[in-house]
Amino acid sequence: MATTGGSSVRVGPVPFKDVEHDGDMVTTVPERPSEEHVALVSALPCCTIAGMSNTKLCCYQGFWLPEGLAPAAAALQRRFEPRPSDVIVASLPKGGTTWLVALAFATLARRAHPPGAGDHPLRRLNPHQCLPFLEGMFISGLEGMLDALPSPRLMNTHMPLAMIPGAVPADGAGGGCRVVYICREPKDMVVSLWHYFRRVHPDLEFSEVFDIACDGTMPWGPFWDHILGYWRASVARPENVLFLRYEELLRDPAENVRRLARFVGMPFSAAEEEDGVVRGIVELCSLDSLRGVEANKAGYVDTRTKFPREALFRKGLTDDWKSHMTPEMACRMDDIVADKLRGTGLAFP
Ligand code: PAP
Numbered sequence: 001m002a003t004t005g006g007s008s009v010r011v012g013p014v015p016f017k018d019v020e021h022d023g024d025m026v027t028t029v030p031e032r033p034s035e036e037h038v039a040l041v042s043a044l045p046c047c048t049i050a051g052m053s054n055t056k057l058c059c060y061q062g063f064w065l066p067e068g069l070a071p072a073a074a075a076l077q078r079r080f081e082p083r084p085s086d087v088i089v090a091s092l093p094k095g096g097t098t099w100l101v102a103l104a105f106a107t108l109a110r111r112a113h114p115p116g117a118g119d120h121p122l123r124r125l126n127p128h129q130c131l132p133f134l135e136g137m138f139i140s141g142l143e144g145m146l147d148a149l150p151s152p153r154l155m156n157t158h159m160p161l162a163m164i165p166g167a168v169p170a171d172g173a174g175g176g177c178r179v180v181y182i183c184r185e186p187k188d189m190v191v192s193l194w195h196y197f198r199r200v201h202p203d204l205e206f207s208e209v210f211d212i213a214c215d216g217t218m219p220w221g222p223f224w225d226h227i228l229g230y231w232r233a234s235v236a237r238p239e240n241v242l243f244l245r246y247e248e249l250l251r252d253p254a255e256n257v258r259r260l261a262r263f264v265g266m267p268f269s270a271a272e273e274e275d276g277v278v279r280g281i282v283e284l285c286s287l288d289s290l291r292g293v294e295a296n297k298a299g300y301v302d303t304r305t306k307f308p309r310e311a312l313f314r315k316g317l318t319d320d321w322k323s324h325m326t327p328e329m330a331c332r333m334d335d336i337v338a339d340k341l342r343g344t345g346l347a348f349p
Contacts, residue, residue: 010150012109012151013153015129017125017129019145047217060074064218064220072136075143077164080134082167087177088178090179091156093193094192098128098290099249099285099287100180101156110277120284124295128156131155131156132155161179164179167179168240169240171236179241181231181244182245185246186337189223210329214333222340224337225340228340254282
């Protein structure tokens with residue numbers, strides 16, 4: 001707890017698990033959906049992923065969202081009010097979310113929780129338990145809890161930027177908050193997604209996940225529209241959106257942590273640099289370090305869908321697609337990506 005002017009004030013971000021009894025993500029339809037929820041979903045085009053026990057996705061404003069999250073998207077658009085100091089970590093599933101969530105929390109909370117501290121929240125909690133998952137809050141009736149969080153609030157989302165319109169206002173308008181987006185080379189992202197899904201759906205074929213990625217119907221997809229929404233905003237409004245890449249983070253994590261800190265208005269001081277704070281954050285959030293944390297070896301990411309937390313920490317490499325895709329598959333995906341990204345200034349080399 002920080003002290004200002006002789007009185008104690010809570011300063012964010014606080015580990016979300018410490019203020020919320022459960023703290024786990026919610027990504028599925030509530031057991032008793034509201035009438036509004038049922039009406040909205042029944043009016044949308046929907047599809048199922050057969051190899052995943054007929055997991056249902058609904059197309060809301062051009063994006064294929066897990067069934068329960070279409071109403072959350074509508075609610076987010078209507079009711080989410082960002083504060084100027086908010087920081088939102090955004091990504092597609094398997095785009096590098098967990099790593100960026102950990103790095104962002106460690107960076108923003110470093111004054112209350114120095115990275116070397118034995119009782120650092122990231123040594124007892126899964127990174128996802130440190131941040132509220134925006135859409136999960138809006139489908140589980142917990143959105144009011146966001147109001148009670150001290151500033152700066154740090155939250156995460158898989159939603160496309162269009163679902164959080166207040167975060168990055170239209171050209172010319174002021175306001176909004178800060179959004180840090182991470183994206184990953186699509187072929188590696190798809191491989192990572194398949195390994196993750198298999199933990200709960202062992203019979204799921206790789207080709208099935210590959211196909212839904214290519215035809216745009218993967219959860220939160222089409223992936224190209226998701227990525228381009230944030231990419232374009234980062235070009236138009238660099239003060240609102242920082243666009244990071246997983247491969248760049250692997251190549252030089254320290255420099256990207258510095259970029260992140262500058263972007264959120266908390267650059268590292270010379271004294272912090274000298275004390276090795278950046279190195280401490282990078283080490284605390286490294287794959288090996290997070291893998292060793294008890295909370296990351298047990299339990300579930302989402303208590304309803306039962307994906308084990310340890311599935312979030314697999315290999316963490318580039319080019320894993322080479323051991324999963326035929327040359328034809330790689331070519332098909334590269335062609336789609338080249339076609340969709342043409343003329344945007346974004347490319348995956
Ligand atoms: P999420 O969107 O469901 O939270 P996300 O964290 O984006 O998942 O994806 C997990 C991937 O990030 C895994 O990649 P892989 O399957 O190719 O191995 C996981 O290994 C990787 N990952 C998780 N934490 C880290 C980390 N600290 N450093 C590098 N990679 C990481």
